[in-house]
Amino acid sequence: MTKTMIGIIGGSGLYEIDGLKDAQWQSVETPWGAPSDQILTGVLNGVPMAFLPRHGRGHVHSPSTVPYRANIDALKRLGVTDVIAISACGSFREDMAPGDFVVVDQFIDRTFAREKSFFGTGCVAHVSVAHPTCPRLGAACLEAGRDAGITMHNGGTYLAMEGPQFSTLAESKMYRESWGCDVIGMTNMPEAKLAREAELCYASVAMITDYDSWHPDHGEVDVTEIIKTLMGNADKGRALVSRLPALLGTDRDPCPHGCDRALEYAILTAPDKRDPALLAKLDAIAGRILS
Numbered sequence: 001m002t003k004t005m006i007g008i009i010g011g012s013g014l015y016e017i018d019g020l021k022d023a024q025w026q027s028v029e030t031p032w033g034a035p036s037d038q039i040l041t042g043v044l045n046g047v048p049m050a051f052l053p054r055h056g057r058g059h060v061h062s063p064s065t066v067p068y069r070a071n072i073d074a075l076k077r078l079g080v081t082d083v084i085a086i087s088a089c090g091s092f093r094e095d096m097a098p099g100d101f102v103v104v105d106q107f108i109d110r111t112f113a114r115e116k117s118f119f120g121t122g123c124v125a126h127v128s129v130a131h132p133t134c135p136r137l138g139a140a141c142l143e144a145g146r147d148a149g150i151t152m153h154n155g156g157t158y159l160a161m162e163g164p165q166f167s168t169l170a171e172s173k174m175y176r177e178s179w180g181c182d183v184i185g186m187t188n189m190p191e192a193k194l195a196r197e198a199e200l201c202y203a204s205v206a207m208i209t210d211y212d213s214w215h216p217d218h219g220e221v222d223v224t225e226i227i228k229t230l231m232g233n234a235d236k237g238r239a240l241v242s243r244l245p246a247l248l249g250t251d252r253d254p255c256p257h258g259c260d261r262a263l264e265y266a267i268l269t270a271p272d273k274r275d276p277a278l279l280a281k282l283d284a285i286a287g288r289i290l291s
């Protein structure tokens with residue numbers, strides 16, 4: 001049995017959380033560069049927690065320049081076992097209204113200008129992302145949100161776009177009508193794929209801020225409206241987070257869905273052909289399987 005450590009990746013509007021005992025902002029170095037910011041560590045309601053603002057405090061990084069690999073590596077290096085990503089999203093569904101939260105369980109990845117893997121020449125690995133989020137962790141988020149009085153939706157497909165511009169009307173309609181997506185954002189990919197490679201359980205909570213541009217009564221996306229909705233959402237996000245420790249507990253069994261064993265049969269490169277320099281960089285991510 002291992003000890004639980006909760007990692008929260010806070011999206012737009014969520015740059016810190018309160019109530020951590022022994023809170024301190026820590027600098028973490030990784031072989032993939034610096035994470036988005038220092039990481040706030042401490043203990044929340046009896047369980048160790050690490051909080052990382054995805055865009056950095058003051059919103060420094062754009063969705064394309066967020067150092068996704070460094071962020072996931074830094075959380076893993078600190079001992080995080082369970083990552084909850086909290087993200088501002090547009091909605092493609094009338095019934096997923098601004099102010100509601102969605103526990104996302106699928107993604108369509110339309111990003112193209114980002115590093116998407118820790119692996120590559122000299123150590124090739126292929127993990128499954130058929131089920132890219134952890135159902136156990138998603139269920140805890142759903143319960144925590146409902147306990148906090150938030151309107152929660154169980155399951156949804158997140159369209160990850162490159163940005164930073166919002167979608168055209170034609171794109172918005174295509175994602176909604178032809179592709180059956182539920183929400184849209186710019187950051188959960190490659191974050192979710194990298195978390196799987198790092199053998200971390202990952203759940204994604206979408207905080208709905210707008211109806212993207214498809215909705216005839218709402219017109220185009222307006223970032224000032226998004227920020228207004230975000231201000232209300234951020235407090236709800238914190239309320240959800242404060243309920244997670246009681247639901248996840250201090251001790252942790254192996255993930256029933258195998259997230260923490262994703263690399264077991266994934267590495268294809270023969271031991272004698274592996275690149276020592278890449279193996280050294282993989283110390284935190286794949287140390288369990290490579291050492």
Ligand SMILES: CSC[C@H]1O[C@H](OP(=O)(O)O)[C@H](O)[C@@H]1O
Nearest residue numbers: 011012054063087088185186187
């Ligand atoms: C503030 S509008 C667009 C911005 O908000 C979302 O960020 P995050 O996913 O980190 O909450 C979206 O992905 C864009 O980066």
Ligand SMILES: Nc1ncnc2[nH]cnc12
Nearest residue numbers: 088089090184185186212
């Ligand atoms: N409509 C939208 N499209 C992409 N990212 C978003 N983040 C918040 N609203 C969004």
